[in-house]
Amino acid sequence: METTARPTLVDDLADVRAGDKGDTLILAVLPRSEEAYAVLERHLTPDAVARHYAVTEPVVRTELPHLPALVFRVPSVLAGGVTGYSGLDGHGKTLSYHLLMMTVEP
Numbered sequence: 001m002e003t004t005a006r007p008t009l010v011d012d013l014a015d016v017r018a019g020d021k022g023d024t025l026i027l028a029v030l031p032r033s034e035e036a037y038a039v040l041e042r043h044l045t046p047d048a049v050a051r052h053y054a055v056t057e058p059v060v061r062t063e064l065p066h067l068p069a070l071v072f073r074v075p076s077v078l079a080g081g082v083t084g085y086s087g088l089d090g091h092g093k094t095l096s097y098h099l100l101m102m103t104v105e106p
Contacts, residue, residue, distance in 0.1 A: 011101065025073075
């Protein structure tokens with residue numbers, strides 16, 4: 001019987017925290033090892049994250065290798081932010097889970 005390997009997810013390599021600034025989502029990706037940081041640094045490009053969140057505005061990535069962490073600013077995904085959003089998650093906390101489900105190739 002042949003088994004198919006499951007793709008590697010961000011969730012396999014890191015934890016993600018989310019916050020907000022207006023309608024901009026802030027994501028902190030915290031790799032669990034140096035090897036994981038190298039894989040994520042290579043694959044979690046601003047363009048890849050923008051495609052994953054389906055945004056057309058530029059995503060900004062800040063690299064913090066001594067923590068280690070990658071921080072992303074994803075614009076215009078929070079529908080006006082906390083004060084302008086009528087849904088349950090104006091802070092974008094659940095959107096961190098969306099990044100954890102992104103596939104990366106080690």
